[in-house]
Amino acid sequence: MDVQLINQELLRELHEKAAQNERLRMNFDLRTTPEDTSQRMLNALQPGTHIPIHRHLKTSETVICLEGCLDWVFYEEKSGGAEHQNDGEMATDETQYVETARFRVCPREGQFGIQVPLGAWHSVEVYEPSTILEAKDGAYGK
Numbered sequence: 001m002d003v004q005l006i007n008q009e010l011l012r013e014l015h016e017k018a019a020q021n022e023r024l025r026m027n028f029d030l031r032t033t034p035e036d037t038s039q040r041m042l043n044a045l046q047p048g049t050h051i052p053i054h055r056h057l058k059t060s061e062t063v064i065c066l067e068g069c070l071d072w073v074f075y076e077e078k079s080g081g082a083e084h085q086n087d088g089e090m091a092t093d094e095t096q097y098v099e100t101a102r103f104r105v106c107p108r109e110g111q112f113g114i115q116v117p118l119g120a121w122h123s124v125e126v127y128e129p130s131t132i133l134e135a136k137d138g139a140y141g142k
Contacts, residue, residue, distance in 0.1 A: 004030070006042065011067065011131050014044035018129075024049035030133075039136040044129070045070065051124040053091035056116070059137035064113035068130020069106040072114050075121040076100050097121060105132075 010028070018026040024046035031040055045051075045068070053075055063072075075097035091097060105111050113132075116122055 002032075006066075011042075011044065014042060014131065015046070015129050018044040018046050018049075037138060039134065039138065041134050042066075043132050043134055045124070045126045045132065046129055047126050049126055051126075053097050053121055053123045054089055055119055055121045056136060057089055057119055060118045061116040062113070062135040063105065063116065064133040065105045065107055065111075066131045066133060067107065068132075069104070069108070069127045070130050070132070071125045071127070072103045072105060072116065073099055073123050073125060074101040074103075075123070077121070091121065 014026050014028055018024055026044045028042040028044075029040075030042065031038065075091075078096040078098045103111075103114055105114055
């Protein structure tokens with residue numbers, strides 16, 4: 001039987017790798033077979049990591065925070081002079097975004113997670129070393 005414990009040792013190892021990674025984050029894939037097309041992962045995030053404004057066009061995103069403190073920041077595209085609308089998943093330089101909402105996720109404060117709606121522009125600000133469990137439908141990049 002191949003059991004994977006999610007314990008303090010695993011989280012410590014992930015954070016050590018995240019601190020050494022130039023992106024200041026490291027994920028741990030929780031899928032158990034190549035046929036599993038879900039996205040289930042632990043993600044260790046260090047303060048200073050840059051998570052660009054993005055959205056998911058095919059799935060909502062469920063996030064549970066195991067430790068740490070982060071803000072989920074939501075945006076809308078700002079309409080301006082040029083009639084440009086971003087139809088992709090990543091923010092572009094041509095489009096400006098306006099912050100519309102911010103939600104603290106911090107288990108110490110009783111805020112354990114967030115459900116990010118399909119198509120919502122968002123980013124994350126990390127205030128202390130944090131570990132989240134992310135779940136989305138569909139295979140990564142499809």
